[in-house]
Amino acid sequence: MNYDELIVVTRRLALEAGQKIMEIYNADDFDVKVKSDDSPVTEADEAADALISAGLRKAFPDVLLVTEEQSASHSIKGDTFLIVDPLDGTKEFINRRGDFTVNIALVEAGVPTRGVVYAPARDRMFYTLADGTSVEEAGPFDIETPGATTPIRVADSDNSALLVVASKSHRDQATDDYINKYNVSDMKSAGSSLKFCLVATGEADLYPRVGRTMEWDTAAGHAVLNGAGGQVVRFDDHSPLVYGKEGFANPFFIAFAPAVDLKEA
The missing domain is CATH 3.40.190.80 (D-Maltodextrin-Binding Protein; domain 2)
Incomplete structure (x- = not known):
């Protein structure tokens, strides 16, 4: 896997999917259906899934792809695969609370090693670089040209607080x-x-x-x-x-x- 290419492609697809999602989110109304497991799905889920799936299959035709909206047709036949939730937080989306995300990841040997999380209504985007370290990119976001990034790191936690x-x-x-x-x-x-x-x-x-x-x-x-x-x-x-x-x-x-x-x- 070419990690540099992966980061470019997944960042771009996440932003493009986010644009599509926000068009539907900001509309006066949108369709909501119920899946077989009783979870909701919207036209935004389906539009983002189609966009991301097409982009990943074009860029990485030899890598197994798993997406939420097509999961019924998937089975794991290897330990390396791309996995997508085109709209995580569908309930947040339906209730217009803003805490929903576009998610694209690469799994290798059972471990998610690269990924991008984009929250379009919050203007926040996080992703791993080719070396595996994580950054947050500052908005506003340009699809073709990444903005300034800041390395992110977990806290040195105080267990008393x-x-x-x-x-x-x-x-x-x-x-x-x-x-x-x-x-x-x-x-x-x-x-x-x-x-x-x-x-x-x-x-x-x-x-x-x-x-x-x-x-x-x-x-x-x-x-x-x-x-x-x-x-x-x-x-x-x-x-x-x-x-x-x-x-x-x-x-x-x-x-x-x-x-x-x-x-x-």
């Missing part, structure tokens, strides 16, 4: 019970894969997820967090979260800065 981020749409008692094991100075709520990025930039120390997610929901944010020095582990045994699983479903997990003293589930 942790900053925790949790899901805005999927918060529950089990999540609160786990968070209460820590000395928390502040809590944030955020939607979509932005939670990984808040840990990656040091704006939060810990993101526990006690709920259903799929690999396309997490891979790009996981890659960005890896590149910023963070980690993502399974909730039950603190082993690394791996990708390429049958059915693409994730176990519960914890994303965190390594200075955090993790508590048992």
